[in-house]
Amino acid sequence: MAGAGGSVGVRDGDERLRRWRMVLGGGEGEGTGCALxxxxxxxxxxxxxxxxxxxxxxxxxxxxxxxxxxxxxxxxxxxxxxxxxxxxxxxxxxxxxxxxxxxxxxxxxxxxxxxxxPDVHLVGTLLSLNKAMPETTKETARAVVRKVVEQLEQKLAARTRATLTGALDRSARISRPRHHDIDWNRTIRANLKNYLPEYRTVVPERLIGYGRAAQSVKKEVILCIDQSGSMAASVVYASVFGAVLASMRSIATRLVVFDTAVVDLTDQLDDPVDVLFGTQLGGGTDINRALAYCQSKITRPADTVVVLISDLYEGGIRNEMLKRVAAMKAAGVEFVTLLALSDEGAPAYDHEHAAALAALGAPAFACTPDLFPEVMAAALEKRPLPVP
Structure with missing residues (x-):
């Protein structure tokens, strides 16, 4: 028994040395004496x-x-x-x-x-090389990008649609519906506490229903995406989410990318791969110009959510940028600022601009793809954002 135990101990010691050797990488100073x-x-x-x-x-x-x-x-x-x-x-x-x-x-x-x-970071690298890419490589690159996009859509689409559909239904619910607009199932459930046994009936204190336009477009969402080089992963995720939102009939979605110029890619939202190859990572940043364009496209402020995805390093006119955000907020627009939309954690960003936006009621924070549906649901319902 003692011999067997000693043998096991030796084997365990050898395994520990082997693992330390793999970690340390050899060399004169690593000290394990273990040969691989x-x-x-x-x-x-x-x-x-x-x-x-x-x-x-x-x-x-x-x-x-x-x-x-x-x-x-x-x-x-x-x-x-x-x-x-x-x-x-x-x-x-x-x-x-x-x-x-x-x-x-x-x-x-x-x-x-x-x-x-293939992964999100590789896609970002390929997009940054897009303009230098020879024709012989472009089809292979598109295949790589499409594989990543399809994986992300499979992971994110169902939950996003379910979460936002629920938010849209709740935001469309009205408390004084006409008789033919009453949702009786929800009304009864909400008033069960008012059941009168002697009459075997429920007395509804609150009626719940839907407006006549419940099946039409309820909300408008504008995704305004900074395509500077540091935002590569965010551009990938935002493009996928843009395609998912565009697939929902009750949301009118617009996708805008910018550096010092502004490009509207809304007509390509049916294919996020086309959106991604329509971007041009790198270059300067003019947030004010991008927001001016987005502001010009708002027709129903009270039903519009603008999502600015940027690290806020502004190369344009800072005061004008903040005035535009304040004007949109005053008109009833829900304004969301995401410093990043990725799994990479908090990015480098302009703290002064972030603080100024927060003072306007538009807090800036980094958002993971998993949290994004909840953030959008809160914005659509005009309730506090789930800031991490």
Missing amino acids: SGRDAQMDAALGALYGGGEGTSRKGARAAGLGGSAPSVARWLGDIRTYFPSSVVQVMQRDAIERLGLAALLLEPEMLEAVE
């Missing part, structure tokens, strides 16, 4: 190619960089990491490779795009 072989050595080499500091793997087993700059070597590396690591880790490593090793230009080659793991 087989799959472990191949995983370590894939990590070393990205996070090391030299070329290849040294004789002492130290992790070292070895991607070089050629498409074949990078394509092999992409295949390796997809073999050894789960998809979530692969996406992080791809992002690091693009940022640390300057591999963005290689994504202009179709064989490279076929080797990558």
